[in-house]
Every structure is written in C-alpha cells, then in structure tokens.
Amino acid sequence: MDLYTYYRSTSSYxxxxxxxLKGLDYRSLPVNLIADGGEHRAPAYRVLNPQGxxxxxxxxDGDLVIQSPAIIEYLEERYPLPPLLPxxxxxxxxxxxxxxxxxxxxxxxxxxxxxxRLRALxxxxxxxxxxxxxxIGEGFQAVEQLIGDQGFxxxxxxxxxxxxxxxxxxxxxxxxxxxxxxxxRRVEAHALAHAAFQAAHPSAQxxxxx
Amino acid sequence: MDLYTYYRSTSSYxxxxxxxLKGLDYRSLPVNLIADGGEHRAPAYRVLNPQGxxxxxxxxDGDLVIQSPAIIEYLEERYPLPPLLPxxxxxxxxxxxxxxxxxxxxxxxxxxxxxxRLRALxxxxxxxxxxxxxxIGEGFQAVEQLIGDQGFxxxxxxxxxxxxxxxxxxxxxxxxxxxxxxxxRRVEAHALAHAAFQAAHPSAQxxxxx
Numbered sequence: 169m170d171l172y173t174y175y176r177s178t179s180s181y182x183x184x185x186x187x188x189l190k191g192l193d194y195r196s197l198p199v200n201l202i203a204d205g206g207e208h209r210a211p212a213y214r215v216l217n218p219q220g221x222x223x224x225x226x227x228x229d230g231d232l233v234i235q236s237p238a239i240i241e242y243l244e245e246r247y248p249l250p251p252l253l254p255x256x257x258x259x260x261x262x263x264x265x266x267x268x269x270x271x272x273x274x275x276x277x278x279x280x281x282x283x284x285r286l287r288a289l290x291x292x293x294x295x296x297x298x299x300x301x302x303x304i305g306e307g308f309q310a311v312e313q314l315i316g317d318q319g320f321x322x323x324x325x326x327x328x329x330x331x332x333x334x335x336x337x338x339x340x341x342x343x344x345x346x347x348x349x350x351x352x353r354r355v356e357a358h359a360l361a362h363a364a365f366q367a368a369h370p371s372a373q374x375x376x377x378x
Numbered sequence: 379m380d381l382y383t384y385y386r387s388t389s390s391y392x393x394x395x396x397x398x399l400k401g402l403d404y405r406s407l408p409v410n411l412i413a414d415g416g417e418h419r420a421p422a423y424r425v426l427n428p429q430g431x432x433x434x435x436x437x438x439d440g441d442l443v444i445q446s447p448a449i450i451e452y453l454e455e456r457y458p459l460p461p462l463l464p465x466x467x468x469x470x471x472x473x474x475x476x477x478x479x480x481x482x483x484x485x486x487x488x489x490x491x492x493x494x495r496l497r498a499l500x501x502x503x504x505x506x507x508x509x510x511x512x513x514i515g516e517g518f519q520a521v522e523q524l525i526g527d528q529g530f531x532x533x534x535x536x537x538x539x540x541x542x543x544x545x546x547x548x549x550x551x552x553x554x555x556x557x558x559x560x561x562x563r564r565v566e567a568h569a570l571a572h573a574a575f576q577a578a579h580p581s582a583q584x585x586x587x588x
Binding site: 309313 | 428430431437438441443444445446447448449451452455456467470471472474475478479481482483485486487492495499500505512515517519520521524530539574
C-alpha cells in the first residue's frame with residue numbers, strides 16, 4: 169500500500185496509527201502542504217485526490233481511497249485483526265462517538281485551510297490562537313467525560329485513540345493547556361510508550377524537518 | 379427509540395433520513411437550539427449529551443448514543459436492512475468518503491456554534507456569508523467528482539445521500555449557488571420525490587415553525 173501523507177497532518181497521522189496498530193506495511197509518499205503554496209493543490213495530486221487534501225491511500229489492489237474516516241473503516245474491514253473496534257454495536261457506537269467528535273467538531277476547525285482563511289479575513293494571530301484553543305478545549309471537555317478510566321480511551325488501543333493522539337499532538341503544538349484533561353493525558357502517556365504510536369508520530373516521519 | 383432533534387439541524391436531519399430509509403419507528407423529541415440561548419446548553423440536556431449538541435439517540439434498550447456518524451453506523455449494524463452501504467470494502471469506502479467529506483470538511487464549518495463564534499469575533503455578515511459559500515462550494519466541487527451519474531449518489535439511496543441532502547438543504551438556506559453542481563441537483567431531485575427523504579425533511583418536523 170501507498171500512503172500520501174504529511175508528517176504533521178492530523179488526518180494523515182490517524183491513518184498512520186491505524187496502519188501501525190494493524191502491523192501493515194506501506195510506502196510513505198510525502199505531500200508538502202506548505203512549500204510552494206502546497207503540493208496538495210497541484211494538478212498531479214488532484215488526479216489522485218479530487219479534494220486536494222491528505223491523506224490518500226492506494227490499496228493493495230491499486231485503488232485510491234480518500235478521507236481518513238473512510239480509509240480507517242476500510243482498513244478495519246479489509247484487515248480485521250487486531251480490531252480497532254469492539255464487536256458489540258453499542259460498544260462500537262461509543263468508540264465511534266469519540267472519533268466523530270474529534271473528527272467533526274475539533275480538527276476541522278483548525279486544519280491548514282481553515283486557519284489560512286481566518287487569517288485572510290483579517291483575524292489577528294491572538295484571535296486565531298483563541299479560536300483554536302476554544303474548539304480544542306470545548307471538545308476535550310466532552311471527550312474527557314466519554315472515555316474510560318484505564319489504559320487507552322477504552323482500555324486496549326483502538327479507533328478512539330487513533331483520533332485522539334493526533335489531536336493531542338495538535339493541541340500541544342498550538343500550546344493549548346491540557347492540565348484540565350487528566351484522562352486524555354493518561355491516554356497520551358500510554359501512547360508515548362507504545363511502538364505503533366511511536367512509529368506513526370510526526371517526528372518519526374521521513375518528511376519531518378530535522 | 380427516541381431522537382433528540384432540531385428541525386433544521388443538519389446532523390439531526392441525517393439521522394432522520396437513515397431512520398426513515400430503514401423504516402424504523404421513533405419518537406421525535408425537539409431541542410430548540412435558538413430559544414432562550416439554546417435548550418442544548420441546559421444542564422438537563424447535557425446529562426444526556428455531554429457535548430450539548432443534537433442529535434442524541436436513545437436506543438431500544440434505553441442506551442444513549444451521540445454524534446450522527448456514530449448513530450448512523452449503529453443503525454446500520456443493528457438494523458442492517460435495507461442497507462445504507464454496499465457489501466464490498468472498496469465500494470463501502472467510496473460511499474464513506476463522500477459522507478466524511480461532507481461530515482468533516484463542509485458542515486462543521488457552518489454549524490450554529492461556529493457561525494456564532496465568527497460573529498463574536500467581529501466578522502461582518504457579508505464575510506460570514508462568503509465563509510459559508512466558500513466551504514460549501516469547495517466541498518461540493520469534490521463531491522461532484524466523486525458521485526455517480528444516475529439516481530442517488532451511487533444509484534440506490536444510501537449513506538452518501540444521508541449526508542448530502544441535509545447539506546444541500548443548508549446550501550439553499552444560505553443561498554449558495556448550486557447551478558455548477560448538476561449531479562448534486564440530480565440527487566436532490568430524486569430525494570424530493572422519495573417518501574423517506576420527505577418524512578425526514580425539516581419542513582415535515584413538528585418543531586418547524588409554520
């Protein structure tokens with residue numbers, strides 16, 4: 169498999185964790201979102217991904233899949249072991265609720281395109297920082313009430329962690345105070361010691377600046 | 379089942395379509411997002427939904443599920459027929475890509491909370507309107523390339539339509555020009571003539587103003 173990825177892209181990082189947790193080999197193809205106005209906007213990349221965003225997965229059969237939630241569910245269906253989701257529908261829904269909360273109500277509000285647009289509207293850097301902090305803080309308050317008390321979000325590493333860890337990385341990068349979120353910090357500590365999360369981390373990617 | 383819903387909430391509307399397509403009975407419990415600063419923010423509702431957003435589903439067993447993507451996947455797993463997704467993993471991924479593109483990269487940028495925050499930052503109404511139009515237009519350009527040429531998004535009604543129709547409703551409400559999106563307008567025409575989409579429409583809800 170090939171993964172078009174950018175080292176600090178939240179949604180690329182999610183897919184890297186899912187691949188690593190399942191022990192799947194893949195080739196990492198970096199797409200620089202910053203240099204020269206962004207390689208993701210170039211026609212050559214848009215042929216692969218009509219939305220012009222990372223990540224894009226090329227499957228073992230050579231088919232292209234876009235959008236991290238769709239890619240991760242595809243990996244779960246095609247390579248079921250080890251599972252990222254429990255087996256019972258209600259338990260699966262509880263895990264997917266946390267993933268969706270992060271994937272829909274936190275991350276989309278501070279991705280590269282959105283921050284560029286806020287700045288283009290004339291927002292001062294302090295307002296942009298407050299905007300990021302607001303959505304991460306409000307979202308993490310809810311996540312803190314939804315996840316469990318031991319280990320990863322729901323015990324063993326799974327889909328909720330695939331979404332949470334990249335969001336925690338972004339929160340630290342944007343200097344959001346994580347002190348109020350004891351459960352989230354516990355999950356972060358578990359992930360920092362786990363080989364799959366280490367392999368997927370932005371700092372371990374070939375396109376991460378030295 | 380009970381569904382906590384607001385008539386013109388995009389994510390509530392999605393779940394109503396999924397329930398109607400599967401022919402599932404449920405009780406609709408309106409949550410007014412506008413009156414008195416929003417019933418979704420009240421402590422009595424936050425007990426049900428820690429995030430303070432609609433929709434929330436109370437299952438047949440009395441369990442609560444939040445976040446429309448998680449609710450819809452739960453309904454698909456618990457009540458598989460008629461299916462919202464095809465059977466083959468790649469085909470499922472193609473449908474989920476469209477759902478995720480709308481659910482992550484279009485709708486979250488113009489929900490009630492985000493628009494309130496943009497106005498609080500001092501953005502003029504013209505800038506707020508341009509913001510909404512930008513994200514819907516850019517997203518719909520990609521959707522237009524991803525969906526099929528006949529019937530609903532991928533032929534029979536399914537998950538992509540569950541996401542697309544509420545987004546089209548929002549686009550029309552915000553007066554976004556849909557002229558460039560011939561495939562999306564074709565799907566809209568099919569849905570307007572379909573009983574499940576009619577039953578789920580904001581105008582058919584008890585809490586819709588006369």
